[in-house]
Amino acid sequence: MKLLPSLLLIMASACSQSPDGGHIALMDAIDRRLVMPPKAHPLREYARYYARRQDGKIAIFLTAYVNMPSTPEAGERRWIDLRLMPDASDGGCGIINAVYDPSVDRVDQIRCNGPN
Template sequence: MDAIEEQVQLPSGASPLQDYARHYAVDANGRMGAGRGRIIGVYLLPEPPRPTGPGIGCSEVVVQPNGQETLKDVPCPLEGQGKGDVSAGERRWFDDVEALPTINDGGCMMVTVIFNPSTQRVELAECNGGA
């Protein structure tokens, strides 16, 4: 992780490295298309806190004894929960690339990095696509 972060140059439009939660795994079988043995880095900007309060956020349906359905305010789950979320500036190693968190679209909210351990070089650092 240190070798990658010492040399990675984030793409234009990306935030500073310390703003990202950084996740890494070895692509042992070449499943991510980067080539066998490459290290895949997924850098994610943590989501800002969601507003809370009555009528804001998430609800669940509660069925009353009379069969009537009502809504109850509940905390919203965070996206990516259960994927080993880390905070901005922190990093984590995963045992399998399939466990790396990801988002759809998002532009530079997600940066993908590919590192070749045999050459000790970053081969790619790019922002995620946009819708």
């Protein structure tokens, strides 16, 4: 009979671990903190990439250019390795770069990627 409580405890702890490493909950938290720049589209119109930087902060790349084959659909999110983070040298508010600091639950920066 002592085996049953131990088995239930193991099963409960296994169920509490997120198979995505907690990334969905973290992306949800970040999305709630993002305040879009004045000339930007609504958040739902951007495909979003998130990656943890070496300093523990989260780099975020948002793109409204979603008609390209390798880009997620508008509103979709992907947690990726930082080495795979997209980069662009222009794009106005069609591309936005942001940094989220999870240690203080705050977006440190958010900016359009050049003039419109």
